[in-house]
Structure formats: structure tokens, C-alpha cells
Amino acid sequence: MSAVTSTAGTAEDVVDLVRTAIHQGEFAPNQRLVEADLSVWFGASRAAVRTxxxxxxxxxxxxxxxxxxxxVRAVSLEEAIEICEVRMVVEGLCAAKAAQRASEDDLDGLREIAAGMRHAVEAGDVFAYSELNRRLHAAVRTVAGQHVAAGVLERLRGQNVRHQFRLALLPGRASVSLPQHLEIVDAICARDPERAEAAMRAHLASVIDTLPQVGSSPVH
Amino acid sequence: MSAVTSTAGTAEDVVDLVRTAIHQGEFAPNQRLVEADLSVWFGASRAAVRTxxxxxxxxxxxxxxxxxxxxVRAVSLEEAIEICEVRMVVEGLCAAKAAQRASEDDLDGLREIAAGMRHAVEAGDVFAYSELNRRLHAAVRTVAGQHVAAGVLERLRGQNVRHQFRLALLPGRASVSLPQHLEIVDAICARDPERAEAAMRAHLASVIDTLPQVGSSPVH
DNA sequence: TTCGCCAACATTGTCGCCAATCCTTGCGTC
DNA sequence: GACGCAAGGATTGGCGACAATGTTGGCGAA
Structure with missing residues (x-):
């Protein structure tokens, strides 16, 4: 119910507004999105909202x-698991590609993220770790140079940010995933595609195993 | 230039019309799609065409x-390869899932398709084999029960039907891919997820290797 | 009382018009 | 002759209004 009355006329802006509103929980799952309401809500025309x-x-x-x-589409736990299963194989592909195609600068970037992750876990900074997690996966996608896979993953990520976010808040989660992340970076730096793919798949398999613990309880 | 003047007012119909037109080559890659032109072309309003x-x-x-x-978006050879790489891992996932979850009826359906493929190759019926190929991959997707993966694959398939079609017409292609398809069915029927995934990945790796031979020459 | 029909409401789908933007073409100048 | 610039045409983006459709509530009859 917080006032998001930032008026923006163009359609592309409305897309961003609604997208972030959904991601941040302003709009609850299954909440109806009436065109006329959103129209006055955002100060845009109904056609823009429609688009x-x-x-x-x-x-x-x-x-x-x-x-x-x-x-607002509600993603069930089952679907979140399916999404992570697809992510598992596609990000595995990206990790393998990254191991093949990474430049030295790319590897430095990955090592830097890995180091940051170590520090974040030591400091117990869950938020920083979550952000670094996002950056690591994004970096692997970028280094892989696989635009199609990147598009697919971006799409999938947008659909279960809620679940991802709740997963990051699970106590003790970081200490479990940290070695997995380090192994991914190590494997890519060793330019070993198969090991990199296996590491990425193992990491996301672990995510899948953990997902049921976070459940589908509303966060409110 | 063939007359596709089947008039259909609603927007969803225009989507189907344009989609099939693109798939069948009525609209060439990179061809401009002017809203007003399509509007009079299909007998629909400009808003419908826009949607x-x-x-x-x-x-x-x-x-x-x-x-x-x-x-019309032109998919380059590089992108077609990337699409097949993503298909490789995602369909590999589906094959593994299918091996785990298939019912006896599902397996019968797969075996039936496999038998049909053998006959089509013996008879040299390229078109029937191509259709069975499509049905086999669709069946694996369905049996896997992985809706997210199915959606991703459907999306990707729509983007390179042209390349797929040209690949099917390559002489001698069927005799190469037939044993791969049979191995996929065998592995699923043996309920061996890892073997099924490996078989599917090997098959699509073969497709990727063959893609450059079909090139990106316009088909006219 | 309960079931079924009908009317009013709420919401989305569609259409035509006007403004904004981009590309093209012609002209003038260096 | 080539470059820069401005006017014109072509095309898309945006807006309001109207029509179509689904839903909800009320009314009457069994």
C-alpha cells in the first residue's frame, strides 16, 4: 500500500515500475492488476498500462x-524447483563456456568476487553475500558469452527472485554455499569446463535441496 | 508475395498469422513489418497488429x-548454434526426468515413435522422419513433466525452425541421427536418467556439429 | 426457501485520431 | 563536387471513447 505514485507517462517506464513493485512485494502474488487502477496509480494512460x-x-x-x-503470477514451490532445475543445466553450460573463453581479466574479476564472498561470510554480512552471489552468477553468464542462455536465465531469475531472496536469508545458508561458489570460481580459473559445469550443477542442486525448507509461506 | 489475405480481426489471430508466415518463409528475415501495411494486409486494426x-x-x-x-528477426548461424547448445542441456534435463517419471504407456509411445523412425529411414521418407523427430522431442518434453523447461524449449524452437528444417533436408542426415534417437529412447526405456541425458546431449552435439554445413545461405 | 433467469456493473478488447520521432530528399554553401 | 542543414514524408507512440464480454446482485417462480 506504500505510495508508489511516481508519475511516468511512457509504457516502458510502467513496465519497470510494475516489475520492481512485484519484485519488492508491493504487489502480492495473485493480486489483481486492474488496468484502470494502475492507470491512475502511475499517472499513465490505460494504453500504456495495457502495453x-x-x-x-x-x-x-x-x-x-x-x-x-x-x-501477479504466483510461482509455486514446485515451479520454483523446476526453474532451479533449468537454471542448473543452463548455468552449468555457461560455467563450462566461461572456463573455455575467460580472459585473464575475467578470471581476476571472478577471483575478486570470490574473495569478497569470503569476507562477507566472515563478517556475517548476509546482504553483501547475497549481492555478491548475484554478481557471481551474472559474471559467469557474461564471461560465457552465451547470449541466448543469458536471456533465458534473466527471464527465469525474474520469476523467482522472491524465493531466491528468502533463500539467502536462511540462517547458515552462506556457509553451505560459500565452498560451492569457491569451487565454481576455482574450476573456471583452472579452465576446466567439465569441472566448472559439475561445480555449478552441484551448487544449484544444493539450492534445490534447500528450497523446500524455505517453503512457500508468505513473507509479509 | 503469396496472398495471405485471410482476414481475421482479433489480435490473437494476427499473432498466429504472422508467426506461421514467418515460419513458412512468407516473411523473409530482416523484412520490415510496417503496422499499417500488415493492418490492411490481414484486415485487422492497427492496434491489433501492434499488440x-x-x-x-x-x-x-x-x-x-x-x-x-x-x-523479422534474423537468427545468425552463431545464434542458431547457441540455441542448440541451450537446447542440448535443457533437453538433456528433460530426457533424464523422462527416464525417471515415464509410465509404461509413455514408454510404449516412445517405442512407437522409434519404430516409425526406423521405417521412415528405410523408406527414405525425409518428411515423415522430420515429423517423427519433432514428435519424439515433444514426447520427451511431455513425459518429463517439466513445464518450465517445456516453455523454454518451445520458445527456442520457434526461433530456429528455419535452421531445423534445412537441417532435416541435408542428405544422409537421417542415417546419422537415427541411431542417436534410438539410443535416447532405449535409455529412457531402461529408466537410466544419466544415460538418457548423455544420449540427448550427444544427439544435439551432433546437430551442432552439422549446423555449419547447412550454413546461413538464404533459402529463397 | 432455493433455483434459475435477467439486468446492471465492472473490466477488458478494439478502433480511429493526433502528436512525437525518425528517415529521406532536396537545397544551399564551402 | 562534397558536406551540412532544413523541410517534407513516413511510421510509430499515445490517448480517449466505444463496443464486447464476464461477473455480480436482485427478482420472480417453483
Whole structure:
């Protein structure tokens, strides 16, 4: 209910507004998104809102049924697991590609992130670790140079940021995932594609195993 | 230039019309898609065409640049390879899942497709083999019960049907891929997830190796 | 009382028009 | 002759209004 009344006329802006609103929980899962309401809410025309909802539907963030309106798509635990399973294999591919194609500068960047992760865990800074986690996966995607895979992953990531976020807050999670992350970086730095893929898959398999613990309880 | 003047007013219909037109080569890659032209072409309103183009952009079939219009997205050979690489790992996941979750009826269906493939190759029926190929991959997706992966694959398939089609026409291609397909079915029927995944990945790796031979020459 | 029908409401889908933006072409100048 | 610039045309983006559709509530009859 917090006032997000930042008025932005263009359609692309409405997309960003609604997307971040969903990610940050301003819009709850299954909440109806009435075009007219969002129109006055954001100070944009209904056509702009309509276009934005169409775009977000394509991104998999909102659901639309013919003549019945749009609502925030709720991703069940089962679907979150499926998403992570696909992420597992695709990010595994990216890790392998990264091990093959990384430049020395790329490797330095990865090592830097790994070092930051160590420090964050030592300092118990969960938020910094979560951010570094995001940066590591993004770096692997970038280094891999696999644009199609990057697009797929970006899409999937947008759909379960909520679950990811709750996972990061799980106590003791960092100490479990840290060695996995370090192994990924090590394998890529060793330019060993198969080991890198295996490490990435093992990491995400661990995420999948942990997901049920975070459950599908609302965060409120 | 063939007359596709089947008039259909609703936006969803325009999506289907344009999609099949692109798939069948009515619209060449990089061809501009002017909203007004398509509007009179299909007998739909410009808003409907606009919505349809938005949808197709999300599907990755058309490209849109701000205030510069839409055009049929051309997938380069490099991108086709990337698509197949992602398909390789995701369909590998599906094959593994299928090996775990298939019912006896599912296995019968797979064996039936495999038998049909053998006959098609013996008879030299390239078209039937191509159709069975499509059905086999679709069956694996379905049996796997992995809806997220299925969605990703459907998306990717739509983007390089052209390349896939040209690949199927390559002489001698069927005799290379037939044993790979049979191995996939065998592995799933043996309920061996790792072998199924390996078989699927080997098959698509073979596809990737063959792709450069088909080149990116226009088919006209 | 309960079931079924009907009407009013709420919401989305569609259309045509106007403004904003980009590309092209022609002209003038160096 | 080539470059820069401005006017014109072409095309997309945005907006309001109207039509179509699904939903909800009320009313009457069995």
C-alpha cells in the first residue's frame, strides 16, 4: 500500500515500475492488476498500462486470461524447483563456456568476487553475500558469452527472485554455499569446463535441496 | 508475395498469422513489418497488429526498435548454434526426468515413435522422419513433466525452425541421427536418467556439429 | 426457501485520431 | 563536387471513447 505514485507517462517506464513493485512485494502474488487502477496509480494512460502488462506477461511475471484481467503470477514451490532445475543445466553450460573463453581479466574479476564472498561470510554480512552471489552468477553468464542462455536465465531469475531472496536469508545458508561458489570460481580459473559445469550443477542442486525448507509461506 | 489475405480481426489471430508466415518463409528475415501495411494486409486494426507485434517480440520472432518499427528477426548461424547448445542441456534435463517419471504407456509411445523412425529411414521418407523427430522431442518434453523447461524449449524452437528444417533436408542426415534417437529412447526405456541425458546431449552435439554445413545461405 | 433467469456493473478488447520521432530528399554553401 | 542543414514524408507512440464480454446482485417462480 506504500505510495508508489511516481508519475511516468511512457509504457516502458510502467513496465519497470510494475516489475520492481512485484519484485519488492508491493504487489502480492495473485493480486489483481486492474488496468484502470494502475492507470491512475502511475499517472499513465490505460494504453500504456495495457502495453506494460502485455510485456510483463511475456516475461512471465503476470498472468492474463481473456477478458478476465491480469494478476501477479504466483510461482509455486514446485515451479520454483523446476526453474532451479533449468537454471542448473543452463548455468552449468555457461560455467563450462566461461572456463573455455575467460580472459585473464575475467578470471581476476571472478577471483575478486570470490574473495569478497569470503569476507562477507566472515563478517556475517548476509546482504553483501547475497549481492555478491548475484554478481557471481551474472559474471559467469557474461564471461560465457552465451547470449541466448543469458536471456533465458534473466527471464527465469525474474520469476523467482522472491524465493531466491528468502533463500539467502536462511540462517547458515552462506556457509553451505560459500565452498560451492569457491569451487565454481576455482574450476573456471583452472579452465576446466567439465569441472566448472559439475561445480555449478552441484551448487544449484544444493539450492534445490534447500528450497523446500524455505517453503512457500508468505513473507509479509 | 503469396496472398495471405485471410482476414481475421482479433489480435490473437494476427499473432498466429504472422508467426506461421514467418515460419513458412512468407516473411523473409530482416523484412520490415510496417503496422499499417500488415493492418490492411490481414484486415485487422492497427492496434491489433501492434499488440501482435509486441507478443511476437516477446517470443523472439521479431525485433523492435524504438520509433523505428519492427522487422523479422534474423537468427545468425552463431545464434542458431547457441540455441542448440541451450537446447542440448535443457533437453538433456528433460530426457533424464523422462527416464525417471515415464509410465509404461509413455514408454510404449516412445517405442512407437522409434519404430516409425526406423521405417521412415528405410523408406527414405525425409518428411515423415522430420515429423517423427519433432514428435519424439515433444514426447520427451511431455513425459518429463517439466513445464518450465517445456516453455523454454518451445520458445527456442520457434526461433530456429528455419535452421531445423534445412537441417532435416541435408542428405544422409537421417542415417546419422537415427541411431542417436534410438539410443535416447532405449535409455529412457531402461529408466537410466544419466544415460538418457548423455544420449540427448550427444544427439544435439551432433546437430551442432552439422549446423555449419547447412550454413546461413538464404533459402529463397 | 432455493433455483434459475435477467439486468446492471465492472473490466477488458478494439478502433480511429493526433502528436512525437525518425528517415529521406532536396537545397544551399564551402 | 562534397558536406551540412532544413523541410517534407513516413511510421510509430499515445490517448480517449466505444463496443464486447464476464461477473455480480436482485427478482420472480417453483
Amino acid at each position: 506494460a502488462l502485455l510485456q510483463l506477461t511475456a516475461e512471465g511475471l503476470v498472468e492474463r486470461v481473456q477478458n478476465r484481467g491480469a494478476r | 501482435a507485434l509486441l507478443q511476437l517480440t516477446a517470443e523472439g520472432l521479431v525485433e523492435r526498435v524504438q520509433n523505428r518499427g519492427a522487422r
